[in-house]
Amino acid sequence: MRIRLADVTKRYLREGSLRVASDEPPALDHISLDIADGETVSVVGPSGCGKSTLLRLVAGLETADCGTVHYDEHDVADVAPQDRGIGMVFQDYALYPTMKGAGNLKYYFDVHRRTEDEARARAKEIADIMGVGFELLLGQQTTTLSGGEQQRVAIARCIVRDPTLFLMDEPIVNLDAKLRESTRMEMAKLLKRYGITTMFVTHDQQEAVFMGDRIALMRAGRVVQIGTFDELYYSPVNLFVATFFGSRPLAVLPATVADRTVRFGEAAWPLPAVLADRLEPGPVRIGVRPEAWRFAGAESGGGARMAVDRIESVPAERLTLAHGTVSGARVTVVAPAGTAGDVLWLTPDWEAATFFAADGEHALHTPGAPEFF
Amino acid sequence: MTTDTAVADATAAEDGAQPPATPSRSRRRRRQLWIFLAPAVLLNLVWGWYPLATSFVLSFTDARLRGDVTFTGFESYERMINDPLVAQAFRVSIIFAVLSIVLTFVVPILVAILLMEMPRRTMRWMMLLWFLPLSSVGTAILWRYVYNTDYGLLQSIATGLGFDRQPFLNSSDQVLFWLVIPGLVLYGPGLIYLATLQSVPTSYYEAAEIEGAGFWRKIWTISLPRMRPVILMMLMFAVIGNLQQFEWPMLMTDGGPGGASRTAVMYVYDILNQLRYADATALSILLFALIMLVVAVMRFAIREDPDAPPRRSLRELVTRKGDH
Numbered sequence: 233m234r235i236r237l238a239d240v241t242k243r244y245l246r247e248g249s250l251r252v253a254s255d256e257p258p259a260l261d262h263i264s265l266d267i268a269d270g271e272t273v274s275v276v277g278p279s280g281c282g283k284s285t286l287l288r289l290v291a292g293l294e295t296a297d298c299g300t301v302h303y304d305e306h307d308v309a310d311v312a313p314q315d316r317g318i319g320m321v322f323q324d325y326a327l328y329p330t331m332k333g334a335g336n337l338k339y340y341f342d343v344h345r346r347t348e349d350e351a352r353a354r355a356k357e358i359a360d361i362m363g364v365g366f367e368l369l370l371g372q373q374t375t376t377l378s379g380g381e382q383q384r385v386a387i388a389r390c391i392v393r394d395p396t397l398f399l400m401d402e403p404i405v406n407l408d409a410k411l412r413e414s415t416r417m418e419m420a421k422l423l424k425r426y427g428i429t430t431m432f433v434t435h436d437q438q439e440a441v442f443m444g445d446r447i448a449l450m451r452a453g454r455v456v457q458i459g460t461f462d463e464l465y466y467s468p469v470n471l472f473v474a475t476f477f478g479s480r481p482l483a484v485l486p487a488t489v490a491d492r493t494v495r496f497g498e499a500a501w502p503l504p505a506v507l508a509d510r511l512e513p514g515p516v517r518i519g520v521r522p523e524a525w526r527f528a529g530a531e532s533g534g535g536a537r538m539a540v541d542r543i544e545s546v547p548a549e550r551l552t553l554a555h556g557t558v559s560g561a562r563v564t565v566v567a568p569a570g571t572a573g574d575v576l577w578l579t580p581d582w583e584a585a586t587f588f589a590a591d592g593e594h595a596l597h598t599p600g601a602p603e604f605f
Numbered sequence: 606m607t608t609d610t611a612v613a614d615a616t617a618a619e620d621g622a623q624p625p626a627t628p629s630r631s632r633r634r635r636r637q638l639w640i641f642l643a644p645a646v647l648l649n650l651v652w653g654w655y656p657l658a659t660s661f662v663l664s665f666t667d668a669r670l671r672g673d674v675t676f677t678g679f680e681s682y683e684r685m686i687n688d689p690l691v692a693q694a695f696r697v698s699i700i701f702a703v704l705s706i707v708l709t710f711v712v713p714i715l716v717a718i719l720l721m722e723m724p725r726r727t728m729r730w731m732m733l734l735w736f737l738p739l740s741s742v743g744t745a746i747l748w749r750y751v752y753n754t755d756y757g758l759l760q761s762i763a764t765g766l767g768f769d770r771q772p773f774l775n776s777s778d779q780v781l782f783w784l785v786i787p788g789l790v791l792y793g794p795g796l797i798y799l800a801t802l803q804s805v806p807t808s809y810y811e812a813a814e815i816e817g818a819g820f821w822r823k824i825w826t827i828s829l830p831r832m833r834p835v836i837l838m839m840l841m842f843a844v845i846g847n848l849q850q851f852e853w854p855m856l857m858t859d860g861g862p863g864g865a866s867r868t869a870v871m872y873v874y875d876i877l878n879q880l881r882y883a884d885a886t887a888l889s890i891l892l893f894a895l896i897m898l899v900v901a902v903m904r905f906a907i908r909e910d911p912d913a914p915p916r917r918s919l920r921e922l923v924t925r926k927g928d929h
Contacts, residue, residue: 293811314817326808330830339826340816393816 233304233317233396233429235267235290240299242282242289259285261453263299272423272430273458274444276437276476282453283433287399290431292316303397319395321403325379325386333370333377333385340393358388361422380411387419391426398423398430405434416442437477449473462601466584471593474519474586480553483563485518485580486590494518497559499536504582510597515590522553524584525565528577535579538563543571660886668882681887691888693864694872695895701781701854701868702847709788710843713795714836718828721802722820736796745856748787749774752857774858777865784853784866794839801835802828837907841900848896 242260259282267273275283288294290301292313301308308316327336334355341351359367362384369381377385383403390398403419404412420443423430432443440447441461448458449472457469461477468474475482487496492508494501496518503511528535540556554567554576565578587597667677685691716735720728751758752773763771774780809827818826829836851870854860860867860875867875869892876885 288811291811291815293814313811313815316815318815320812320815322808322812324806324808326806326812328809328813328826328830330833331826339813339818343817343819343822389812 234269234302235265235397235429235431236300236302237263237265237290238300238302239264240289240296240301242285242294242296258297258453260289260296263453263455265448265455265458267429267431270427270429272432272443272445274440274447275431275433275450276435276440276447277450277456279435281450283435283450284401286450287320287401287431287433290397291318291320291399317394317396318399319390319393319397320399321383321386321390321401323402323405325382327374327382327386327389329375330373332373333388336374336385336389337370337392339389354392358392361391361425362388363418379407380415383407383415384418387422391422395428398428398432400430400432402434403432404439405436412439419443438479441477449476466601467598468586468595470595471517471519471588474588474595478521480522480564481562483520483522483558483561483565484588485520485558485561485563486515487518488515489513496536499559501535501579501582507582507587507597511587516596517588517590518580519586519588520563520580521584522564523566524581526579526581527568528579535577538565538576538578540574540576543567660889663882664887664890666883668886669880677883681883682891685884685887685891690864690867690872691869691891694867694869695892697781697854697865697867698848698850698869698892701785701850701866702844704781705785705788705847705850706840706843708785710840712789714798714832717795717798717802718824720799721828732796732799736799739790741852742856744787744790745853749857752783774866775862777862780858780862780866784857787853794843797835797839798832801832805831840907841903844899844903845896848892848899 240260240263241258243258261282263286265273275286277283285294289296292308292311295309303311303316327333328339331339337355337358338351341347341354355370359370366384366388369377369385374382374385383406387403400419404415407415416439423443430443432440434440434443444461446458446460447464449456449464451472457464457473459467464473465477468477471484475484485496487494489495489503489511490513492503494503494516502508526535536558538554538556538558540554542555544553544555545551546553550569552567552569552571553564554571555562555564556576557563558578563578565576567576584599584602586595586599588595664681665676665678666674667680668674720731720735723731754760754770754773754775757773759773760771763769772779773783805827810823813823813827849870850868851874854866854868855871855874858866860871869888873885873888873892876888
């Protein structure tokens with residue numbers, strides 16, 4: 233099912249006040265989204281950015297102040313949550329208390345007065361899909377299950393009634409790291425198998441990248457950028473997107489463009505022709521990822537001088553990282569193995585560098601995904 | 606010393622593998638333990654166990670204000686059991702408890718559930734109205750005026766509606782019913798129910814809503830199960846409290862008419878006023894036995910349902926803390 237949101241805005245009433253406080257930013261601010269049939273979109277962003285509100289609004293648990301939500305061609309403004317054919321998984325699983333796992337799966341069929349046989353047949357079917365040991369969980373009281381087990385039951389409860397849209401609100405955030413990994417693998421498999429349109433809310437960028445065909449990055453009630461990981465990583469629309477992704481910090485260097493050269497601190501580099509044609513002379517900020525630096529050896533004069541604070545080696549990834557400063561800006565670089573010493577001479581890889589406005593945060597030039605990917 | 610070792614074990618389990626505490630350390634721990642326990646233990650001994658033990662002893666004597674005390678065996682008990690007023694007082698207490706539970710116990714539960722459905726602001730105001738900690742003595746005196754047969758509020762309503770003049774508290778058949786009714790507006794437990802309901806995550810209700818559950822189903826499958834342990838506990842308290850009812854009948858009817866609202870504790874009080882200590886303590890012990898019996902029966906009857914998770918011991922909870 234295709235989901236389309238057009239210009240959706242939602243404000244919460246402030247606690248205790250009857251009128252909308254106009255100075256407060258809306259929880260959702262003119263959001264437009266188009267999710268294709270069968271697509272999984274991860275909604276990611278810092279806490280309080282409105283991602284959960286967005287999900288609840290699509291579910292019908294919240295109503296929009298203005299704007300429309302379409303399921304395929306139908307405007308669902310007047311459709312109650314239970315009639316939308318959705319399955320929702322909550323952060324705290326929200327399994328019904330005093331019911332066994334099986335009771336949780338049967339709940340929907342009870343509510344809708346379906347037959348006991350149908351409920352049992354469906355539950356059996358789901359148990360086969362959910363894999364080894366799942367049937368054991370159904371016989372147990374949900375309060376005795378561990379977090380991971382509860383979560384499996386919650387997901388099963390969600391798919392048992394054949395939803396046309398999956399809504400997941402940080403479903404695995406409460407699990408420990410190892411379990412999170414295996415569970416997200418299992419979920420990705422399920423989503424692939426069913427090909428159901430899915431919105432997956434998370435605050436974890438890795439999870440978002442893993443689960444989503446596309447990623448919608450939100451901030452302060454707006455979708456800042458939506459696209460594949462490559463698009464967000466290599467063509468960020470602004471500094472926020474660029475700094476959000478990547479497990480190691482992006483270096484942001486205040487620099488000046490003049491006479492087809494770029495000047496940063498004491499270093500100056502001639503700009504490649506493509507960049508020189510595009511960039512206006514004046515101040516800019518250059519974003520360089522740790523892996524996008526070139527080393528000019530230990531000899532002076534080859535680029536910018538980096539004062540190294542610490543060399544860190546990451547054996548699991550066979551990486552050596554150098555942390556330090558270049559003309560006052562904090563920089564982390566992926567250094568060649570065996571790097572030592574207090575000083576490194578660096579040059580940004582211009583094919584992978586991003587240029588941002590000095591006075592705003594929007595991107596002036598982005599490198600785009602490398603060809604070989 | 607079992608509590609002591611249990612505590613030590615629990616902390617050891619919490620800290621993981623730990624070298625065995627040196628003797629001096631464990632002695633210090635034990636001393637600290639007793640320092641913290643002392644105030645509670647002392648108060649309990651002085652105000653709880655000492656009176657209980659003494660009354661138990663006194664009930665087998667002929668204790669009076671002065672004069673020698675001699676051991677008389679079950680004489681006081683015999684006297685009390687054969688006293689027709691004792692039987693009446695116990696009957697009153699039991700009827701009062703049953704009436705009060707049947708008529709008033711469910712109301713605060715319903716009120717709490719309905720309050721949760723109201724808008725926040727309304728709920729706050731209603732909470733203030735319903736759950737204001739009213740002085741029960743003041744309320745009792747007010748109700749005495751409400752029930753006044755000559756110029757009371759209820760009488761004027763009754764006659765206004767065309768009924769005959771009602772006796773209210775003056776009728777020995779109706780007096781207990783009218784005594785129970787004011788309990789409808791005293792909502793101590795309601796606040797506890799409301800707090801329990803507020804602790805239920807909203808996602809439970811949202812999950813049910815998405816599955817198409819209506820209002821009553823949500824109450825039945827989410828709210829009530831979550832309130833169940835609290836309800837059972839409040840029921841236990843209500844039974845115990847009502848069997849010991851004293852102040853309402855004391856303030857509103859003084860046990861009348863003709864002892865029709867004289868509860869067991871009131872009768873103990875009457876006997877005490879006659880300085881018959883042995884009889885009073887014997888009667889108290891009888892009431893104590895009755896309450897213990899009722900509590901035991903209730904504990905047995907309302908067992909946790911067989912599906913409920915097994916109870917976890919403290920140690921299990923401590924060791925399992927890590928794996929969530």
